[in-house]
Amino acid sequence: MGYGMLALDMLGHGGTGKPADPAADIPRPISRDIADVVDAERPKKVIAIGYGW
Structure with a gap:
């Protein structure tokens, strides 16, 4: 049907390592990473x- 999906692992979850710098584990830079991926895919x-614990 032409649908696509991007499934991203958040830092420290899934197949990614936990960042050594605590400043990297805050919402604003994580949101920017997601926006950059979406921009690169140009949907x-x-x-x-999303979900949160």
Whole structure:
């Protein structure tokens, strides 16, 4: 149907290591990383889904 999906591991979860610098584990830089990935993929439309503990 033409749908695509990006599934990103957050720092310290899934297959990624925990950052050594605590400043890297805050929402603003993490959000910027997500936006950079989406910008690089250039989708026509984005529906973002997330969760928190």
